[in-house]
Amino acid sequence: MKIAVASGKGGTGKTTVSSSLVSVWDSPVIAMDLDVEEPNLHLFLNPTFTGSRPARMEIPEVDQALCTLCGKCSDLCQFKAISLMGKVLMTFPEMCHGCGGCLAICPENALHPIHRELGEIAWGHAGETKFLMGRLRIGEAMSPPLMRQVKKRLDEMQAASPDQPKDVITDAPPGVSCPAINAVMDSDVIVLVTEPTPFGVYDMKLAHEAFTPMNKPMGVVVNRAGLGNSEIYDYCAAKNLDILAEIPYDRQIAEAYASGVIISESSDKMKQIFLELAEKIKQKAGEVCRG
Amino acid sequence: MDKVAVTCESPSLEAQVDPRFGRAAGFLIVDPDTMEFEYIDNGSTQVMAQGAGIQAAENVSNSGAKVLLTGYVGPKAFQGLAAAGIKIGQNLDSMTVRQAIEKFKAGEVEFAEASNKEGHWK
Numbered sequence: 001m002k003i004a005v006a007s008g009k010g011g012t013g014k015t016t017v018s019s020s021l022v023s024v025w026d027s028p029v030i031a032m033d034l035d036v037e038e039p040n041l042h043l044f045l046n047p048t049f050t051g052s053r054p055a056r057m058e059i060p061e062v063d064q065a066l067c068t069l070c071g072k073c074s075d076l077c078q079f080k081a082i083s084l085m086g087k088v089l090m091t092f093p094e095m096c097h098g099c100g101g102c103l104a105i106c107p108e109n110a111l112h113p114i115h116r117e118l119g120e121i122a123w124g125h126a127g128e129t130k131f132l133m134g135r136l137r138i139g140e141a142m143s144p145p146l147m148r149q150v151k152k153r154l155d156e157m158q159a160a161s162p163d164q165p166k167d168v169i170t171d172a173p174p175g176v177s178c179p180a181i182n183a184v185m186d187s188d189v190i191v192l193v194t195e196p197t198p199f200g201v202y203d204m205k206l207a208h209e210a211f212t213p214m215n216k217p218m219g220v221v222v223n224r225a226g227l228g229n230s231e232i233y234d235y236c237a238a239k240n241l242d243i244l245a246e247i248p249y250d251r252q253i254a255e256a257y258a259s260g261v262i263i264s265e266s267s268d269k270m271k272q273i274f275l276e277l278a279e280k281i282k283q284k285a286g287e288v289c290r291g
Numbered sequence: 292m293d294k295v296a297v298t299c300e301s302p303s304l305e306a307q308v309d310p311r312f313g314r315a316a317g318f319l320i321v322d323p324d325t326m327e328f329e330y331i332d333n334g335s336t337q338v339m340a341q342g343a344g345i346q347a348a349e350n351v352s353n354s355g356a357k358v359l360l361t362g363y364v365g366p367k368a369f370q371g372l373a374a375a376g377i378k379i380g381q382n383l384d385s386m387t388v389r390q391a392i393e394k395f396k397a398g399e400v401e402f403a404e405a406s407n408k409e410g411h412w413k
Contacts, residue, residue, distance in 0.1 A: 074349075080342025086352045086375035092367055095342055 001285050002168045004187035006211070008203025010174035013193045013223035013247065016257060018171040019044035020264035020274040021281075028128035028165040030157070034150060034183040035173040036119060036134035036143045044262050047131035049124035055134065055149040057098035058113040062089050066110035073102035073111065082111075098145050118146040121153050130157065130165055143173065144182045151186070176203075176210035184211060189285045190218045191244065196228035205235060217284040219244035221277065242284070245277040292323045295395060296356035296377075297388045302330035308391050310362030310384035313344030319388050320354045323396050326389075344368030351377060360391045360400065369406035378402045 005018045018041055022031045033041035060073070060082055067089050074084035081096035082089065093116055103111050119136040134150040136143050158164050172183035184190050190211055194204035204220070211218060220236055225246035236243055247253065247263070247270075256266040264274040298315035299306040304326065309315035314337050321328040331354055336343035344364070348371030351359055359377050362384030372379055380400040383391045394400055 079340075080345035083342075083345050083349055083371060085345075085349060085371045088374045090371060090374055092342075092345060095345075095367075 001166065001189065001282070002170065002187040003189050003191060003281055003285075004170045004172050004184040005191045005193060006172040006180060006184050006207060007174050007193045008176060008205070008207035009194065009200050012174075012195045012200055013221070014174070015040050015044065015171055016223065016247070016253075016263050017191065017193050017221055017274075017277075018169055019262045020270070021169050021278055022129055023262045023264045024271060024274045024278050025167065025169070026278070027167065028130070030130040030132060030154065030165050030168045031126075031171075032131075032150065032154060032168055033133035033171045034147050034179075035171055036136045036146050036150065037173060037179070039133045039135055039171075041171045042131065042133060043260055045126040045129060045131055046260075047124040047126040047129070049122050049131075051124070052120055052122040055118040055121050055146050056115040057096070057118050057145045058100060058103070059093050059096040059098060059116050060091055060102045060111040061114045062091060063110045063112065064089070066108050068108055068110070070107065072105050072107065076101050076105055094141065097142060116140075118142070118149070121146075121150050123153065123157070128165075132157070143179045147179065147182050174203075176206045180207070181210065184216070185214060187216065189281055190214075190216050191221055191281060192218060193221045193223055194232060195224040196222060196226075196230070196232045197224075198228070198231070200228070201231045201235060204232065208239065208241065217287060219280065219284055221245045221247065223247045224249040242280070244280040244284070245273055247273060293357035294355055295321050295323055295358040295360060295392060296331075296351045296354055297321060297359075297383075297391050298333075298361040299330075299388050304328065304389040304392075305387050308360065308362060308384050308386055308388055312359070312361045312364045313347045313368050315347065315361070318351060318354065318356075320356050321388070321392055323392055326392070342367075345371050348372045348375065348377075351375075358395065360395055363408040364403070364406050365408045366406040366410045369403075381407045 005014045033039040071084040073082045079095050082102050123132045134146045173179040194200045219242045226249040264271045296318045298309040299319045300309045317333045318331045319328045336346045348368045352375035360380045360383050381403045
C-alpha cells in the first residue's frame with residue numbers, strides 16, 4: 001500500500017504526520033520524501049545513508065552545421081526551451097522539461113542530448129525502515145523530473161528484493177501544482193493534512209478539488225485542532241470527507257518538533273492518536289479494495 | 292527606414308507603450324517614415340506558463356522589425372532579440388506609441404547593451 005501525506009497549504013504538518021506514521025506502523029515501511037525542494041523527513045527519521053546518485057535530465061544541444069532552420073522543434077516545444085529566432089536556433093537549457101520531443105522530431109539529426117543536473121537521490125535505512133529521498137539542486141526550478149527518478153529508485157528497490165517492506169509512506173510537497181500531483185498520483189490513499197485556519201481551509205479545498213479526479217480514497221488530518229474556527233469540519237461534512245485524526249494545538253508538540261522528535265514518540269497520548277490514524281488509513285484503503 | 296516594433300496596450304499610435312515586453316498585449320509594427328502600422332497580437336504569451344519573453348522575441352523577429360521600443364525586457368528575451376539582430380530601446384514606458392516613435396526618430400533612444408529586468412528563472 002502506498003500512502004501519500006499531502007496538503008494544500010505548507011507547514012500544516014505533513015512531516016509530523018509522515019514521520020509519526022512511519023514510527024507507529026505495525027510493519028516496516030519505506031519512507032519516501034518527495035518534497036524535493038525542501039526535504040526534511042530525514043531530520044526526524046535520522047537514517048543512515050547507504051547510497052546516492054546524481055539525477056540528470058536529457059536536454060537538447062544544437063549542431064548548427066546540420067540545422068536547416070526548419071523550425072519543427074521550435075514549433076513543438078511548449079516551453080520555449082528551443083526557439084528559432086530569425087536565422088538562429090537557440091536553446092534555453094533551464095526552460096527544458098526533458099520531454100525529448102525536439103530530439104525525436106528533428107529531421108536532420110541536428111540535435112543531440114546533453115544533460116542538466118536536477119539534484120540528487122539518496123537512500124538508506126533507519127532501523128527497519130527503508131528511507132529514500134530526493135534533493136533538488138539549488139537554482140533548479142523543476143522538481144517533477146527529479147521526483148520521477150526518486151520513484152524509479154523505489155521501483156528498483158522493490159524489484160531487487162522480495163523482502164522489501166510492502167507499505168510506502170510518502171511525504172509530499174505542498175500545493176496543488178505539478179509537484180504535488182506527481183507525489184500523490186500513484187498512491188493508494190491520500191492523507192490531507194490541514195489546520196483549522198482560513199488559509200489551511202482554503203488551500204485544503206484546493207487540494208481536495210485537485211486530487212478528486214484521481215478517484216483515490218482521501219481523508220483529512222486536522223492539525224492544531226482547537227485553533228481557528230469550525231469551517232474545516234463543515235467542509236468535510238458537506239463533502240463526505242472523513243476526518244481521520246485530530247492533533248491538538250499544543251505548545252509541547254511544537255517544542256518536540258523543533259528539537260527533531262517524532263511526535264508520536266513524544267507522549268503516549270500522541271502515540272495513541274497516530275495508532276488510530278494508521279488503522280483508519282488501512283480501513284480507507286480496504287474500502288476501495290472491497291468496493 | 293527599418294520598421295520599428297513598439298509594445299502597446301491596444302492597436303493605436305495613441306495607445307500607451309506596454310511596459311512589459313514578454314507579456315505585452317501586442318505590438319505595433321510601424322514604418323517611421325509614413326507612420327503606417329500593422330498590429331500583431333501578443334496576447335497568447337500572457338497565458339504561457341513560461342517562455343513568454345522568448346515567444347514575444349520570436350513574434351517581433353517574424354514581423355521583420357529591426358528595432359524594438361518598449362519598457363522592460365527580461366534576460367532571455369534580450370538574448371533572443373539580440374540573436375535575431377534586433378536593436379532594443381528600453382525604459383520607454385509612460386508614453387504613447389507615437390511619442391516613443393518620435394523620440395526614436397529624433398535620435399533620442401539609446402540602444403541597450405543588456406536586459407533591464409531580472410528573470411524569473413535565475
